[in-house]
Structures are given as structure tokens and as C-alpha cells.
Amino acid sequence: MAFTGKYELESQENFEQLLKALGFSDDIIRKYKGMSSTVELVQNGESFRCIYHFGSRVITNNFTLGEESEFVSFTGHKVKALAQLEGERKLVVAVQGLTVVMELSGDRMIETITNGEVTLKKISKRI
Structure with missing residues (x-):
């Protein structure tokens, strides 16, 4: 499959x-920034x-498209969210005021996380 x-x-x-x-504290931001x-x-x-590795921390999220699922954030908070596929290369997750988009572009995954006016953009390379 495309995202694997x-x-x-x-x-x-x-x-x-x-x-x-x-609303995260400066201590949390410093901890995860680098x-x-x-x-x-x-x-x-x-x-x-989705198996996320943040330093030595591992978080696994399992979900099915179109079904509300429980997700664990990188800080350990649990939230309910709905994931949808737009085309074959764009995964969109809506969660508590955030929109997370994971889009494949060649050997890169471009992830954008938007909260109102602020958007985090992450670019990752397939390894």
C-alpha cells in the first residue's frame, strides 16, 4: 500500500x-524540539x-479509515479522532481543533498539523 x-x-x-x-510549557517544548x-x-x-519513535519513546496508533479511533499524542494524551484518505497519497486526521495531513510526495512524507492560524510542517524521508 502507498503509505507503508x-x-x-x-x-x-x-x-x-x-x-x-x-498551551504546552516551555519545558515540554524544549524537551521535544531537538x-x-x-x-x-x-x-x-x-x-x-502508525508507530512513532520520539527519542527512546514509542507510541503506536491503530485506526481504520472512516471510524472514530483513539489516538495517543507524542505527549501521551489520548484523544478521539477520525481519519480519512483523500486520493491515494493524502491521509487527513481531524482531532480536537487540529487537522493533521500526511501526504506522500516521491520518497518524502510531508506532514502538516494546523491549529487555527499556526501550521507545523514536517518533512520526513523514506528510509
Whole structure:
């Protein structure tokens, strides 16, 4: 499937601004800002498994397109969200005022997380 693969963070823009807009403390922002991260995606039809590695921390989210699912954020908060596929290369997740878009472009995954006026952009390379 199109999304299946492992991706390593290459660059990100507006990380601090988004976390501040979400109300995170400066200590949390400093803790996660420079941390390396990878995400492994496994797509099986309409079911997905996302395994996030933030430093030594691992978070796994399992979900099915079109069904409300529980997601765990990188800070450990649990939230309910709905995931949809737009075309074959764009995954959109709507969660508590945030829109998360994961879009494949060649060997890159471009992830945007938008909260109102602030958008975090992350670019990861397939490894």
C-alpha cells in the first residue's frame, strides 16, 4: 500500500509556535524540539498502524479509515479522532481543533498539523 514504510524526520517549521498555541510549557517544548523522530506506517486496506519513535519513546496508533479511533499524542494524551484518505497519497486526521495531513510526495512524507492560524510542517524521508 502507498503509505507503508518508515520515515525519518529531516526538517520541521513552526514546531515551537504550534506547541505554544496548544498551551504546552516551555519545558515540554524544549524537551521535544531537538528530539529525533521516525514514524513507521503499515497500511492494510483501510486499516493503519502508525508507530512513532520520539527519542527512546514509542507510541503506536491503530485506526481504520472512516471510524472514530483513539489516538495517543507524542505527549501521551489520548484523544478521539477520525481519519480519512483523500486520493491515494493524502491521509487527513481531524482531532480536537487540529487537522493533521500526511501526504506522500516521491520518497518524502510531508506532514502538516494546523491549529487555527499556526501550521507545523514536517518533512520526513523514506528510509
